[in-house]
Amino acid sequence: MKALPFIVLLLGSLLTISALLIWVERRLLGQWQERYGPNRVGPGGILQTAADVIKLLTKEDWIPPFADKTVFILAPAVVVSAVLLSFAVVPFGPSLVVADLNIGILFLLAVSSLSAYSIVLAGWASNSKYALIGGLRGAAQMFSYEVYMGLSLMGVVMLAGSFRLRDIVEAQQNLWFCIPQLLGVGIFFIAALAETHRLPFDIPEAEAELVAGYHTEYSGMKFGLFFLGEYLGIVLMSSLIVILFFGGWQGPWLPPLVWFGTKTVVVMMLFLLMRATFPRPRFDQLIAFGWTIMLPATLINLLVTAAVILMNRHDVS
Amino acid sequence: MKLLMPSLKAVWRVFARLFKRPVTIQYPDQPIPVSSRWRGRIILSRDPDGEERCVACYLCSVACPVDCIALQATEDTQGRRYPEWFRINFSRCIFCGYCEEACPTYAIQLIQDFEMSEYRRTSLVYEKDDLLISGTGKYPEYNFYRVAGVAISGKDKGGAQRESPPVDVRSLLP
Numbered sequence: 001m002k003a004l005p006f007i008v009l010l011l012g013s014l015l016t017i018s019a020l021l022i023w024v025e026r027r028l029l030g031q032w033q034e035r036y037g038p039n040r041v042g043p044g045g046i047l048q049t050a051a052d053v054i055k056l057l058t059k060e061d062w063i064p065p066f067a068d069k070t071v072f073i074l075a076p077a078v079v080v081s082a083v084l085l086s087f088a089v090v091p092f093g094p095s096l097v098v099a100d101l102n103i104g105i106l107f108l109l110a111v112s113s114l115s116a117y118s119i120v121l122a123g124w125a126s127n128s129k130y131a132l133i134g135g136l137r138g139a140a141q142m143f144s145y146e147v148y149m150g151l152s153l154m155g156v157v158m159l160a161g162s163f164r165l166r167d168i169v170e171a172q173q174n175l176w177f178c179i180p181q182l183l184g185v186g187i188f189f190i191a192a193l194a195e196t197h198r199l200p201f202d203i204p205e206a207e208a209e210l211v212a213g214y215h216t217e218y219s220g221m222k223f224g225l226f227f228l229g230e231y232l233g234i235v236l237m238s239s240l241i242v243i244l245f246f247g248g249w250q251g252p253w254l255p256p257l258v259w260f261g262t263k264t265v266v267v268m269m270l271f272l273l274m275r276a277t278f279p280r281p282r283f284d285q286l287i288a289f290g291w292t293i294m295l296p297a298t299l300i301n302l303l304v305t306a307a308v309i310l311m312n313r314h315d316v317s
Numbered sequence: 318m319k320l321l322m323p324s325l326k327a328v329w330r331v332f333a334r335l336f337k338r339p340v341t342i343q344y345p346d347q348p349i350p351v352s353s354r355w356r357g358r359i360i361l362s363r364d365p366d367g368e369e370r371c372v373a374c375y376l377c378s379v380a381c382p383v384d385c386i387a388l389q390a391t392e393d394t395q396g397r398r399y400p401e402w403f404r405i406n407f408s409r410c411i412f413c414g415y416c417e418e419a420c421p422t423y424a425i426q427l428i429q430d431f432e433m434s435e436y437r438r439t440s441l442v443y444e445k446d447d448l449l450i451s452g453t454g455k456y457p458e459y460n461f462y463r464v465a466g467v468a469i470s471g472k473d474k475g476g477a478q479r480e481s482p483p484v485d486v487r488s489l490l491p
Contacts (some may be wrong), residue, residue, distance in 0.1 A: 032334045035341045277331045278324070 007098055014087060018231035019049040025231075025272050032276040056224040064126065064217050071125035076215075076222045079118035079229030083236055086112045090239050091166045093249045093256040104165040105157060105244075109150055112195065112236065115229060116142040119197070119204050119214045122226070126217040134213025137283055138204035141194060144290035145201075148298040149191035155184045155305040156244045169248030178245040180308075183301040185245045187294055192241060193274055194286070196233035200278035203286060238267035356414045357431040359405055361424055361445070362454035369449065370424035370461055373400040377416035377425050385409035386416060395470040397462070403445040408438050422461035426454040 023038065023046055030037025038045035063072055089104040091097040101107050116138055123135015157163060159180060160171035168177075178185045194201040205213035215226045242248060242263040249256030251263075281289065342349060351357075364370050373390030391401040416425045435441050453459070468474045475482035 028335075031339065032331050034334060034337060035339045036343070273328055273332055277328045 003098065006096075010087065010092075010098065011084065014084065014232060014235060015228070018228060018235055019053070020046075021231050021234060021268060022049045022052075022227070024268075025275075028269070028272050029276050032273070053224065056221050059220040061220040061222065064128070066127045067217060068125040068127060071121050072217075073222070075118050075122035075125055076218065076225035076229070078121065079115045080225050080232065082111055082114040082118065083229055083232040086236050087232075089165060090236070091169060091243065091248065092239070092260055094166075096257065097166065100164065100166055103163045105153055105163045105168075108165075108240065109146075109153070112233070113142065113146060115233065118226075118229070122218070123204075123214040126214070128217055130210045130212075130216045131214050134204040134206070134210050134216070137206075137210075138197070138214060140283075141197075141201065141203055141286060144287045145191045145194035145294075148187055148290060148294045149195060151295075151298045151302060152184045152187040152191060153244060154302055155181045158302075158305055158309055165243055165248075169243055169250065172247040172250060176245065176247040181245060181301070181305070183297060184305075185241070187298050187301065188244070189241060189270070190294065192237035193271065194290075196230060196237055196271075198230070198234065198271060199275040200280050201286060202280060203283055206280060208280070234268055234271050235264070238264045238271060241267050351429050351431070353429070355429045355431070356412045356417075356427040357429050358407075358433055359410065359416065359425060359427055359443075359448065360450045360454060361403060361448045362426055362450055362452065362456075364460040364462075365453055365458065366460065367451070368397070368462075369399050370422045370459075371400050371403065372398045372422050372424070372461065374398075374421060376419040376421065380415040380419035382413060382415060383409045383411055397469050400445065403448060405443050405448060406441065407433060407443060408441040423454070423456045423459050424461075428454070 026048070027037040027039070027045065038048040041047040041051045063069055086108050088098040089101050089107050091100070119138035120135045123131045123133070123138065126132070126135075156168060156177050159177055160168040162168060162171070171177075193199075197204055202213075204210075205215070207213070210216070215223055218226065239260070242260060246263050246267075248263075249260040251259035254262075362370050371388075373388055375388065375390065378384075378386040378388060385406040386404070387406075388403040389401040390398055392398050412427065414427050417427050420426075433441070462469055462472060463478050465477060466474065466480065468476075
């Protein structure tokens with residue numbers, strides 16, 4: 001596939017999908033809370049996000065006089081570019097991938113973690129107390145989930161014997177990794193919630209306590225970029241879960257891209273369902289949860305997986 | 318672990334809501350049922366003969382806790398009192414209904430309409446033309462001058478319903 005048109009197409013569809021996701025989320029949340037959600041703009045409210053974008057673009061682009069201007073402007077760009085960059089290694093189909101890196105997973109973990117910088121920088125540059133607390137929480141939250149997030153993927157890597165995402169999908173020809181790695185899916189899903197700062201782990205944002213956390217001082221499209229980054233993050237994490245645990249594009253009869261899309265949509269709905277269900281834990285509860293429950297569980301999962309793989313190997317014994 | 322099963326149950330119960338109808342009433346498209354005693358926009362009604370009920374007694378204006386009713390009394394050639402002008406400032410009105418309670422002739426009434434948003438504050442000042450309706454409102458039969466003792470032209474003292482002509486007290490003298 002020709003690289004450049006594909007990249008442009010990919011970026012365009014990703015932005016469209018995340019815009020649609022915002023609408024889908026609001027409608028679904030409404031339904032789950034026995035109300036309608038946005039249903040006025042366009043058929044069923046589908047153009048709500050477009051209206052919101054127009055509003056954000058035409059709003060006054062205000063930079064607080066006490067802010068650190070350069071960093072303040074750069075911070076929202078970091079989150080979007082980091083997430084979009086991570087999509088470079090995501091295989092949407094057998095040949096639908098921008099860069100088929102042999103260390104795809106490591107690249108993905110590294111680049112998507114960069115988005116935490118955006119939160120810290122935004123919190124710091126805003127020079128306001130709520131934003132700073134939000135940024136600090138973002139940093140501390142990253143430390144607690146990033147460890148078990150990476151480790152929970154190692155079981156998949158061991159089973160597939162490769163860091164390349166395409167190899168991992170092809171290794172799931174006979175059995176999706178969600179079955180041998182049941183614990184791994186759960187752990188990675190929780191880590192993905194924390195990575196995208198979605199409820200119940202939206203602790204850096206925490207509108208109930210911190211106004212809006214790290215983006216308190218942001219308005220206009222700079223705020224829109226944070227928003228976009230969050231939803232792109234959901235798309236990224238959902239497609240990652242599909243690739244790593246649910247056989248990626250593989251499935252009978254339908255073309256690969258359709259399978260990939262369907263599975264990703266289902267996982268995205270799961271993200272939204274989590275938001276509708278759970279209340280936000282306290283900050284220390286999240287950290288305690290990460291270090292005392294998730295990390296040991298991940299290590300046990302890792303050890304058991306390794307032991308089973310070793311037992312089934314014939315060349316050692 | 319103790320939390321896992323309840324959490325999963327909660328997820329399921331939230332998901333099951335997907336198949337329930339929302340409780341929202343889509344208000345501007347879907348009318349809201351209001352009670353028959355709803356206190357909304359204020360009107361001035363007429364009696365069954367088509368004459369104004371209001372006798373300009375100022376009781377509504379006095380009863381009004383926010384002083385939003387103003388009027389000027391006058392009298393017509395028949396001897397009927399009526400308001401020369403009648404003004405209600407709805408940007409002050411709190412729809413308490415005291416004016417309706419105070420009114421001795423059922424003239425001032427609160428109806429069920431509450432959709433009276435305006436872009437300008439001055440548009441909320443309703444004059445007599447805006448207030449006076451052609452119907453009788455909540456009391457279709459009631460006609461103040463038919464039941465009251467006051468004399469107007471065409472109905473003398475004693476001419477009202479359930480009323481006998483006044484007794485000439487002097488005729489009882491020995």
